[in-house]
Amino acid sequence: MIFELIGTLVAGGVMALLVWAVNRFTGGRLPKWLMPVAAGLAMLIATISSEYGWYARTTATMPRGLVVAQPVEERVFYRPWTYVRPYISRFVAVDRARMRSHPQQPDQYIADLVIYGRWARTATVPVLVDCAGMRRADLADGAEFGAGGEVISAQWIALDAGDPVLQAVCQEV
Numbered sequence: 175m176i177f178e179l180i181g182t183l184v185a186g187g188v189m190a191l192l193v194w195a196v197n198r199f200t201g202g203r204l205p206k207w208l209m210p211v212a213a214g215l216a217m218l219i220a221t222i223s224s225e226y227g228w229y230a231r232t233t234a235t236m237p238r239g240l241v242v243a244q245p246v247e248e249r250v251f252y253r254p255w256t257y258v259r260p261y262i263s264r265f266v267a268v269d270r271a272r273m274r275s276h277p278q279q280p281d282q283y284i285a286d287l288v289i290y291g292r293w294a295r296t297a298t299v300p301v302l303v304d305c306a307g308m309r310r311a312d313l314a315d316g317a318e319f320g321a322g323g324e325v326i327s328a329q330w331i332a333l334d335a336g337d338p339v340l341q342a343v344c345q346e347v
Contacts, residue, residue, distance in 0.1 A: 189216035239271020243342035281306035305344035
């Protein structure tokens with residue numbers, strides 16, 4: 175966040191210097207309001223560029239084995255440009271490299287969902303996904319397993335076939 179603030183301030187300063195140099199070169203013919211307006215516009219463009227580039231930068235630096243399951247696009251009234259093109263403010267990734275299953279429950283997988291947010295800390299939530307039953311149980315609250323690997327005390331959530339987390343976990347099963 176601090177680097178984005180510094181980048182925004184530098185963009186505004188560079189634009190102000192550029193307008194000052196052009197004004198000096200033309201003999202002071204530019205209007206006085208042009209320098210602060212150009213600097214503000216450059217800062218706004220730098221902020222928007224950083225906002226839209228966050229998702230690509232973050233996914234490019236994710237560890238191997240993480241698969242993006244569900245990006246979340248936002249439209250916000252105080253950012254009117256998001257109505258033209260929404261930006262991705264957060265997304266959920268599945269850690270396929272560390273998925274595991276029980277030999278007696280081959281259609282059920284324990285996977286970590288990694289939740290990335292633009293201005294939030296990354297969170298990891300363990301889930302149990304039943305590919306055959308098209309359901310999911312969050313294991314953050316804990317769950318008990320029986321002798322055969324079956325889940326005894328889980329709160330199952332029914333999923334439809336198009337659920338992005340279900341597809342990410344069960345895609346190569």
